[in-house]
Amino acid sequence: MIERDGRTFVLVDTAGLRRKRRQRQGIEYYSELRALEAAERADVALVLIDASQGIVEGDITAVEVARKAHCATLVVLSKWDVGQVTIEEVRPELQRRLRQRPPFITVSATTGRGISRLLDRVAELFDKYAARIPTPELNRFLGQLTQQRQPPSKGARRLNLLYGAQVETRPPRYRITVNDPGLVTRDYGYWVENQLRERFELEGVPVAIDFRKRT
Numbered sequence: 001m002i003e004r005d006g007r008t009f010v011l012v013d014t015a016g017l018r019r020k021r022r023q024r025q026g027i028e029y030y031s032e033l034r035a036l037e038a039a040e041r042a043d044v045a046l047v048l049i050d051a052s053q054g055i056v057e058g059d060i061t062a063v064e065v066a067r068k069a070h071c072a073t074l075v076v077l078s079k080w081d082v083g084q085v086t087i088e089e090v091r092p093e094l095q096r097r098l099r100q101r102p103p104f105i106t107v108s109a110t111t112g113r114g115i116s117r118l119l120d121r122v123a124e125l126f127d128k129y130a131a132r133i134p135t136p137e138l139n140r141f142l143g144q145l146t147q148q149r150q151p152p153s154k155g156a157r158r159l160n161l162l163y164g165a166q167v168e169t170r171p172p173r174y175r176i177t178v179n180d181p182g183l184v185t186r187d188y189g190y191w192v193e194n195q196l197r198e199r200f201e202l203e204g205v206p207v208a209i210d211f212r213k214r215t
Contacts, residue, residue, distance in 0.1 A: 004119055012038045039069035043129060043170060044122050047102070049090065052079045063098050070171045072129040073102040073204045074121055078109065101197060102204035129205050130170050138164050141199055142176065145192065152185045159183035162214055173208040181211045 002009040039045055045066035049059050066073045077090060095101050105121050107114035142161045151159035157180060164176040174196070178184065193207050 002119070005123075007123060009119060009122065012042065039065050039071055042066075042069070042071050044125050045069070045071040045073050046076050046118075046122070047073060048076050048078055050079055051077050051090075060094075060098070063094070063100070063102065067098075067100050067206055070206045072125045072171070072206065073100055074125055075102045075104045076118065077104060077106045100204055100206060101194075125204055128200075128202055129172070131172070132169055133166050133172075133174075133200055135165050138166060138174070141196070145195060148195070149188075149191065152183055152188050154183055157183060159188070167210075168208075171206040171208065172202070173210070175210045175212055177214050178211050179214065181213050184211045 002011065045062075047059065047062045047066065063073055063075070075090075075094060091104060094104075103121070103125070105114060105118060107118060109115075142164050146161060151161065153159065160179040162177045162179065164174055167173050167175050176192075189209065189211070193209055196209070197203060197205070197207055
């Protein structure tokens with residue numbers, strides 16, 4: 001537990017996700033279970049990537065575990081000063097493969113560089129995770145979406161985004177009322193999610209959107 005700037009940070013160390021699933025046995029299997037349980041209780045997950053080894057399957061798995069547990073996620077690139085990969089090399093691959101598009105920070109346990117910034121980034125990410133977008137601002141955003149990209153249609157019917165509201169925090173959940181939820185394609189739903197994340201700086205924050213029919 002760490003006290004800093006009037007805030008309390010409870011840190012839980014986990015292990016066991018870096019190897020391929022079929023290679024985990026005995027204690028590693030139970031370590032994975034503990035990691036999953038910790039993720040379900042956490043608000044922010046720190047996924048440590050060892051720059052001396054590069055990205056391995058377990059790194060991707062760990063980020064996906066955090067996403068499915070509805071954690072905000074920060075990728076921590078350690079040993080970057082002695083490693084074989086840089087943040088510029090890691091960022092494109094992880095952004096391509098990870099739906100949540102988590103932010104990155106580099107740290108060095110040897111020099112201590114980046115450690116003080118780590119808790120600052122965690123606090124910033126938690127604030128976004130717990131924040132609420134005012135309804136008028138959210139609806140202005142939805143109006144702009146229809147100008148950026150024409151909503152999908154089927155036959156003579158076209159999707160119409162009527163209005164939206166945030167209904168939950170930690171993690172944030174949004175309800176968008178539409179004329180016909182059946183017109184929302186998977187591609188368009190992902191696009192709305194990505195636009196929302198970019199507009200309101202929700203990188204690394206799990207975003208849930210429910211498209212509901214007007215009653």
